[in-house]
Each structure stands twice: as C-alpha cells, then as structure tokens.
Amino acid sequence: MRIEIAQAAECLKQCEDVYILIHQSPDGDCVGAGFALMQLLHAMGKRAKVLCPEPIPARYGFLTAPDSGEFPAKYVIGVDVADLQLLGNLRSTYEGHVDLCIDHHISNTDYADRVCVDPDASAACQVLYEIIQALGIPLTDSMAACIYTGIATDTGCFKYENATARAHEIVAKLKREHALPYARINRNMFDVKSLGRLKMERAVMEIMEFYLDGRCTMICVTQDILRQMQVEEAELDGIAGLPLQVEGVEVGVTLKEKEPGFYKISMRSADRANVSRICGQLGGGGHVKAAGCALRGTLSQVKEILVRAVEQELALL
Amino acid sequence: MRIEIAQAAECLKQCEDVYILIHQSPDGDCVGAGFALMQLLHAMGKRAKVLCPEPIPARYGFLTAPDSGEFPAKYVIGVDVADLQLLGNLRSTYEGHVDLCIDHHISNTDYADRVCVDPDASAACQVLYEIIQALGIPLTDSMAACIYTGIATDTGCFKYENATARAHEIVAKLKREHALPYARINRNMFDVKSLGRLKMERAVMEIMEFYLDGRCTMICVTQDILRQMQVEEAELDGIAGLPLQVEGVEVGVTLKEKEPGFYKISMRSADRANVSRICGQLGGGGHVKAAGCALRGTLSQVKEILVRAVEQELALL
Incomplete structure (x- = not known):
C-alpha cells in the first residue's frame, strides 16, 4: 500500500x-x-x-x-x-x-x-x-x-x-x-579515485575511437584488450560514461566482448540524442540517456551497425 | 570607499x-x-x-x-x-x-x-x-x-x-x-573537456611520482618533458590539482623547470596539510591549501628538499 x-x-x-x-x-x-x-x-x-x-x-x-x-x-x-x-x-x-x-x-x-x-x-x-x-x-x-x-x-x-x-x-x-x-x-x-581506477580510465581513453566527426565515440573492450590492460571485467564498472567527458561527443558507445562474435553494448547520451531509441531498433532498450543492446557478428560488422544506427539518430537532432 | x-x-x-x-x-x-x-x-x-x-x-x-x-x-x-x-x-x-x-x-x-x-x-x-x-x-x-x-x-x-x-x-x-x-x-x-586537455592530463598522470607511502606526489615538468608531451606550458594550467584525485595523497607537488637549474613549485593540500607553511620555509608562500615557491639546484636536489619539507609537515598531522 x-x-x-x-x-x-x-x-x-x-x-x-x-x-x-x-x-x-x-x-x-x-x-x-x-x-x-x-x-x-x-x-x-x-x-x-x-x-x-x-x-x-x-x-x-x-x-x-x-x-x-x-x-x-x-x-x-x-x-x-x-x-x-x-x-x-x-x-x-x-x-x-x-x-x-x-x-x-x-x-x-x-x-x-x-x-x-x-x-x-x-x-x-x-x-x-x-x-x-x-x-x-x-x-x-x-x-x-x-x-x-x-x-x-x-x-x-x-x-x-x-x-x-x-x-x-x-x-x-x-x-x-x-x-x-x-x-x-x-x-x-x-x-578521489584509487590509483588503479585512474590508470584503468586512462587505458580506456587510450583505446577510444571517434566516429561521425567526433560526435560518436566507441570503446571496444575485447578479451585481448582486457588482458593487455591487466584489469578484471568487474573493474570496468562505470566506464560507459567516460566518453561523455570529451567535448563534442553526443553518443558514447561501449562494446564488451562476452564471447567470440558476441558483444554487449552500452550507450550513453550526452544531452539530446535518445539512445533508448537507437538500442530499441537493435533489439535492446533502456532509458533516454542510458541504454543497451547485444549484437552478434565480427567486431567490424558490429561497429558498422552501431555507427550507422547512431548516425540515423544524430540526423534527427 | x-x-x-x-x-x-x-x-x-x-x-x-x-x-x-x-x-x-x-x-x-x-x-x-x-x-x-x-x-x-x-x-x-x-x-x-x-x-x-x-x-x-x-x-x-x-x-x-x-x-x-x-x-x-x-x-x-x-x-x-x-x-x-x-x-x-x-x-x-x-x-x-x-x-x-x-x-x-x-x-x-x-x-x-x-x-x-x-x-x-x-x-x-x-x-x-x-x-x-x-x-x-x-x-x-x-x-x-x-x-x-x-x-x-x-x-x-x-x-x-x-x-x-x-x-x-x-x-x-x-x-x-x-x-x-x-x-x-x-x-x-x-x-566536458577538450580531447587535447584530456590527453594532456593523461600524460601528466603518466609521469607522476609517488613519495612518502603515496602521501606525497610529484609532477616534474622539465623542458624535455614538455617537448615529449608536445604541449605548450600555458596548456598546463590547473594541473597542480590533478594529484589530489589520487586516493591517499595529502600533498601534491608540481615542479616546472623555468630554466636549467631553476624550478617554480606549486603545492596543493588535499585536506589537513598546510602547504603555505611548507612553502614559507622554502622562501615562498600562499594559502593553506595552495601555495608555491621557487628553488635552485639540480632536479634531484630540488626533489630531495621538497620531499623532506613535505615529510616534516606530514609528521605534524
């Protein structure tokens, strides 16, 4: 009651x-x-x-x-x-x-x-x-x-x-x-952050890719990269928000490789883009400013799908 | 009036x-x-x-x-x-x-x-x-x-x-x-920060040195390092505060090499240390949480002087 x-x-x-x-x-x-x-x-x-x-x-x-x-x-x-x-x-x-x-x-x-x-x-x-x-x-x-x-x-x-x-x-x-x-x-x-967290954030920023004139960023956390960065997946908590720190970024996309050919995706919107709509079209969902989906394919296929979907949304703004 | x-x-x-x-x-x-x-x-x-x-x-x-x-x-x-x-x-x-x-x-x-x-x-x-x-x-x-x-x-x-x-x-x-x-x-x-600023902050964190069980950090911006980082000195505005992000840091020290053998030093206190007192003893001054001084000597001499001065202050806490 x-x-x-x-x-x-x-x-x-x-x-x-x-x-x-x-x-x-x-x-x-x-x-x-x-x-x-x-x-x-x-x-x-x-x-x-x-x-x-x-x-x-x-x-x-x-x-x-x-x-x-x-x-x-x-x-x-x-x-x-x-x-x-x-x-x-x-x-x-x-x-x-x-x-x-x-x-x-x-x-x-x-x-x-x-x-x-x-x-x-x-x-x-x-x-x-x-x-x-x-x-x-x-x-x-x-x-x-x-x-x-x-x-x-x-x-x-x-x-x-x-x-x-x-x-x-x-x-x-x-x-x-x-x-x-x-x-x-x-x-x-x-x-205050732990030194380990600061180092991890730095490593993540290092691998950030930029698309659509810098309006879309992508962080691809493959199993290989996890090994290279020497971090556990659990430590990556909260990294989806990092790209939004960068001036001009409207949508930040984070891919995590769960198994070969299978990716879980988190999307964050800085302001006007509706990432719930983007993820909805890709079979996922969530909130206007924070959403997610899962995609199968090669890394380059998945990235291509995501960039096109983000591009469509940005065209609406 | x-x-x-x-x-x-x-x-x-x-x-x-x-x-x-x-x-x-x-x-x-x-x-x-x-x-x-x-x-x-x-x-x-x-x-x-x-x-x-x-x-x-x-x-x-x-x-x-x-x-x-x-x-x-x-x-x-x-x-x-x-x-x-x-x-x-x-x-x-x-x-x-x-x-x-x-x-x-x-x-x-x-x-x-x-x-x-x-x-x-x-x-x-x-x-x-x-x-x-x-x-x-x-x-x-x-x-x-x-x-x-x-x-x-x-x-x-x-x-x-x-x-x-x-x-x-x-x-x-x-x-x-x-x-x-x-x-x-x-x-x-x-x-939001510019990508250039984020990269510069990353580079600065990369060269950060830790002393006194991690309670004191030092960033030494020599002319060599400026050239390596490919940034202008003016772009380093505000970096003195960066070390305080790190868990456990009480005093952050930033050295800038103005000419060979001459360093300008900025000090920041996270909380309890009085950096005005430290810098005052070294011929400088400022506020309790943000102060500065200038020192002559080789880089290693200057670092040694600074670490000892910080150590004395931390012993008072």
Missing part, C-alpha cells in the same frame, strides 16, 4: 525493534538514509540496526554509528531499496516480511507492506528528511551529515537534473543549522 | 551609460555577473555593455546577450575584478576611472571609487544577486542562468567550502522561479 509522508512518520512512531535493510553495492544514499533512520529511532527510544547484504566500503565509514546490538526484529524497513533483488543474500530471509519501504525510485516494486515513495525526491535521504520534519524530531549533526551525503551522492553533487529547488532548500537548512564538514565529504565522495 | 549592498543598489539607480569590466581569463562567474548586470541595467532603462580584455570563450556564449552598441561611458563598474592587473589590456584606459566594484575577493585592492565586496559570498554573482534583491527588480530567466552559472562555477558545482547555506538558498530560489537548464549548464561547465 502506498502511503504519504505523514503516514510513514506514524509508522515510525508505532514500530519497535527495527531492522533497516539497505541495498547491495551500498552507496552514499542508502548508507546515509539507513544510519540517519537508525539514529532517529534511537532518539525515539527504540532499538534499531542497519543490515546490508555486503560490507559497507570504508569511504562510507563516517556515516555509520553503533547499533543496538543483538535483538530479534519486530519491524523491518527497506530504505532506498527499489526491488527485492537489490537485497542480495538478505532477500531470502526478508522477502514478504518488509513492513515499510522508504524510497525515491519510480521503479519501486511495492514489495513492502507500506511503501512511501517520492519519485520527485532527489534521494531516499530527502524522503527520510521530510518524514523527520513531519515527526518534528531535531536532527543531530551526525544525522545531518547522513542526509547531506545522500542528497549530494544521488545528485552527483548537485550536478544532475534531480538537484531540484527542494534539494537545495534542504541542504541550505542542513548547512545553516549543523556543523557539516561538507567540503571534506564532497572531496572523498566525488574527487 | 567600501559600501554596503543597499548603497551599491543606489549607485546602480543613479548611474547612466555604463561600461562593465570583467577580468582576463574570463570564467563563469565574471561573465555571468557581467551579463546579468548588463541586462539589469537594460531593464532599468540604461545603456550598458560588457568589456573583457580577452575574447569570451565559446562555452560561455550562452551567458552573453546583445549590448547597447556604441556609446561613450559615463560610469564604469568592475565586476569580479579583485585587482587592476586582471584587467589586462583594459587597465591603461580604465585605471583611476572605475566608479564601482562589485566583488567577493577578500584580496580586493580597493582600486575603485566605491567598492562593494562580500568575502563571505561564494561568487561575484551572489553579491550581484543581493544587490538586485535590494533593488526589487525581478530577474529574467536569462539573468537567473547568469547568476546560477557564477555561483556554480566558483563553488566547483557546490563542492567547495564556499558553497554556503546562503549560496544554496539563492540557487533554490532561482530553480523554483525560473526555467533553468541547469543540468546542461553543469555538464558543459564541469564535465
């Missing part, structure tokens, strides 16, 4: 002995929302703990706080978890037993008994902030740091479309009322 | 036929403030134009607007110009003739008759916004885009310490009241 902010606040008043579930590949928003909620429940005199299917990376350590130790759950809340799949190894235990979900994903699958979702909110932390306001409970500095980090994370530090007026209003209030080391948080969240 | 926001508003009411001067190496803040002010003066029924000592780069073209054509100046306003030196080839004409300066640099040299400086403001655009509020003149969408771009530019898209509560409040208001293509602006300002 979908519920409003005020009803979610009511649920938090009523609940006892709470397990808070956050998603796998934990990020600043789910860790921030999870631990802000835990501290809120502590302030309300309740026992609570955060459960994550994977260890929380050290860079989010500053958001965590001591939990209430061992106790059996009477109430389970999913936070920033749009789909049960994202619960990883926690899924089998909690499927069908999630009492409340606090989220901002339009794709939320309503797996919880009560679901408080605001798809216009920049982050789950923004939804939680509104619930805390409805409760009238003052934030601590530590909760404020959690809420700030969630909003900053999901808006790309206020860079994306979802950095709405409301998101800025909340952050203004957090900065006015709390001692927030936000410049340090931003640096750790957005500027 | 230093004046307050209300007095600056009064100056704008009184003035006629205005030349607005912005600084060399124009950026989003001076271009945004310059053209927002020009449009404000137009809305007040006055003639105005923006003068820049250098051509305004194409990426800031969306901030510009048609001026009032040719007319002789009766009033001259410097915007975001802390020092006459920043006026480049406009200096000789306007030195001693600047009636008003609107700025946010604590280092403003008071070269204008009246100076409205708020060092706590994130950007000159923020100071101008407060003046416009005092005047009670409504912003147009185009002026709002100028003010937004200035604040976003100077705060590193809300990443730095100067992204204050007030800066967020203003941006929230601009986003609520105007059609602002902010995601597109942010992408063009903060994500």
Whole structure:
C-alpha cells in the first residue's frame, strides 16, 4: 500500500525493534538514509540496526554509528531499496516480511507492506528528511551529515537534473543549522579515485575511437584488450560514461566482448540524442540517456551497425 | 570607499551609460555577473555593455546577450575584478576611472571609487544577486542562468567550502522561479573537456611520482618533458590539482623547470596539510591549501628538499 509522508512518520512512531535493510553495492544514499533512520529511532527510544547484504566500503565509514546490538526484529524497513533483488543474500530471509519501504525510485516494486515513495525526491535521504520534519524530531549533526551525503551522492553533487529547488532548500537548512564538514565529504565522495581506477580510465581513453566527426565515440573492450590492460571485467564498472567527458561527443558507445562474435553494448547520451531509441531498433532498450543492446557478428560488422544506427539518430537532432 | 549592498543598489539607480569590466581569463562567474548586470541595467532603462580584455570563450556564449552598441561611458563598474592587473589590456584606459566594484575577493585592492565586496559570498554573482534583491527588480530567466552559472562555477558545482547555506538558498530560489537548464549548464561547465586537455592530463598522470607511502606526489615538468608531451606550458594550467584525485595523497607537488637549474613549485593540500607553511620555509608562500615557491639546484636536489619539507609537515598531522 502506498502511503504519504505523514503516514510513514506514524509508522515510525508505532514500530519497535527495527531492522533497516539497505541495498547491495551500498552507496552514499542508502548508507546515509539507513544510519540517519537508525539514529532517529534511537532518539525515539527504540532499538534499531542497519543490515546490508555486503560490507559497507570504508569511504562510507563516517556515516555509520553503533547499533543496538543483538535483538530479534519486530519491524523491518527497506530504505532506498527499489526491488527485492537489490537485497542480495538478505532477500531470502526478508522477502514478504518488509513492513515499510522508504524510497525515491519510480521503479519501486511495492514489495513492502507500506511503501512511501517520492519519485520527485532527489534521494531516499530527502524522503527520510521530510518524514523527520513531519515527526518534528531535531536532527543531530551526525544525522545531518547522513542526509547531506545522500542528497549530494544521488545528485552527483548537485550536478544532475534531480538537484531540484527542494534539494537545495534542504541542504541550505542542513548547512545553516549543523556543523557539516561538507567540503571534506564532497572531496572523498566525488574527487578521489584509487590509483588503479585512474590508470584503468586512462587505458580506456587510450583505446577510444571517434566516429561521425567526433560526435560518436566507441570503446571496444575485447578479451585481448582486457588482458593487455591487466584489469578484471568487474573493474570496468562505470566506464560507459567516460566518453561523455570529451567535448563534442553526443553518443558514447561501449562494446564488451562476452564471447567470440558476441558483444554487449552500452550507450550513453550526452544531452539530446535518445539512445533508448537507437538500442530499441537493435533489439535492446533502456532509458533516454542510458541504454543497451547485444549484437552478434565480427567486431567490424558490429561497429558498422552501431555507427550507422547512431548516425540515423544524430540526423534527427 | 567600501559600501554596503543597499548603497551599491543606489549607485546602480543613479548611474547612466555604463561600461562593465570583467577580468582576463574570463570564467563563469565574471561573465555571468557581467551579463546579468548588463541586462539589469537594460531593464532599468540604461545603456550598458560588457568589456573583457580577452575574447569570451565559446562555452560561455550562452551567458552573453546583445549590448547597447556604441556609446561613450559615463560610469564604469568592475565586476569580479579583485585587482587592476586582471584587467589586462583594459587597465591603461580604465585605471583611476572605475566608479564601482562589485566583488567577493577578500584580496580586493580597493582600486575603485566605491567598492562593494562580500568575502563571505561564494561568487561575484551572489553579491550581484543581493544587490538586485535590494533593488526589487525581478530577474529574467536569462539573468537567473547568469547568476546560477557564477555561483556554480566558483563553488566547483557546490563542492567547495564556499558553497554556503546562503549560496544554496539563492540557487533554490532561482530553480523554483525560473526555467533553468541547469543540468546542461553543469555538464558543459564541469564535465566536458577538450580531447587535447584530456590527453594532456593523461600524460601528466603518466609521469607522476609517488613519495612518502603515496602521501606525497610529484609532477616534474622539465623542458624535455614538455617537448615529449608536445604541449605548450600555458596548456598546463590547473594541473597542480590533478594529484589530489589520487586516493591517499595529502600533498601534491608540481615542479616546472623555468630554466636549467631553476624550478617554480606549486603545492596543493588535499585536506589537513598546510602547504603555505611548507612553502614559507622554502622562501615562498600562499594559502593553506595552495601555495608555491621557487628553488635552485639540480632536479634531484630540488626533489630531495621538497620531499623532506613535505615529510616534516606530514609528521605534524
């Protein structure tokens, strides 16, 4: 059942002995929302703990706080978890037993008994902030740091479309009322990369090919190239966005060779091109600015197909 | 004479036929403030134009607007110009003739008759916004885009310490009241780089050396290396900040060989190290997080001196 902010606040008043579930590949928003909620429940005199299917990376350590130790759950809340799949190894235990979900994903699958979702909110932390306001409970500095980090994370530090007026209003209030080391948080969240990651990104930029007067780039990650770059495929996470850094690029295409003659393709649009339309025509799909498909053929055949498809889309702009 | 926001508003009411001067190496803040002010003066029924000592780069073209054509100046306003030196080839004409300066640099040299400086403001655009509020003149969408771009530019898209509560409040208001293509602006300002720049950054990362367990990095730009990288020294603008991207780096040191045996050094601190103290001990100076000095000797002597100096500072942390 979908519920409003005020009803979610009511649920938090009523609940006892709470397990808070956050998603796998934990990020600043789910860790921030999870631990802000835990501290809120502590302030309300309740026992609570955060459960994550994977260890929380050290860079989010500053958001965590001591939990209430061992106790059996009477109430389970999913936070920033749009789909049960994202619960990883926690899924089998909690499927069908999630009492409340606090989220901002339009794709939320309503797996919880009560679901408080605001798809216009920049982050789950923004939804939680509104619930805390409805409760009238003052934030601590530590909760404020959690809420700030969630909003900053999901808006790309206020860079994306979802950095709405409301998101800025909340952050203004957090900065006015709390001692927030936000410049340090931003640096750790957005500027710092491991040396290995920086080297990998460099290697990827090195093999980037340019088509259609530089409006289309292609990165072809063959098994050979993976061996040459000495990286695991998992480490290539997020490289599809790299070509969009280059001035003049409208569509960035990344090919990954899954087996000889079979390629998985990720496409990203810088601005106006609709890559969902391009990938749709090639049997795939996705969002307007991020989509994918799979193609069979030789590398040169596949590249030819992709360049022609991108060319057609660019002709529409 | 230093004046307050209300007095600056009064100056704008009184003035006629205005030349607005912005600084060399124009950026989003001076271009945004310059053209927002020009449009404000137009809305007040006055003639105005923006003068820049250098051509305004194409990426800031969306901030510009048609001026009032040719007319002789009766009033001259410097915007975001802390020092006459920043006026480049406009200096000789306007030195001693600047009636008003609107700025946010604590280092403003008071070269204008009246100076409205708020060092706590994130950007000159923020100071101008407060003046416009005092005047009670409504912003147009185009002026709002100028003010937004200035604040976003100077705060590193809300990443730095100067992204204050007030800066967020203003941006929230601009986003609520105007059609602002902010995601597109942010992408063009903060994500996109020329291919040449990306290649140069890659080459620089390639020659980076690590000292003191990776807490100190050094980039040694010798004349030999410049020739090898095939870049002009001017293109190396801003590379001193690159090492701070690397996880674990506390101090980034960049050496530039000016002539055989003579090096200019830039130092940047990621967070806690005081590079002003380090450079001060070596005969230089600067800010806590960005400082410089000059050293003579062989490359290996100079590197040894620098590593020892950084080591001493890190031992204090």
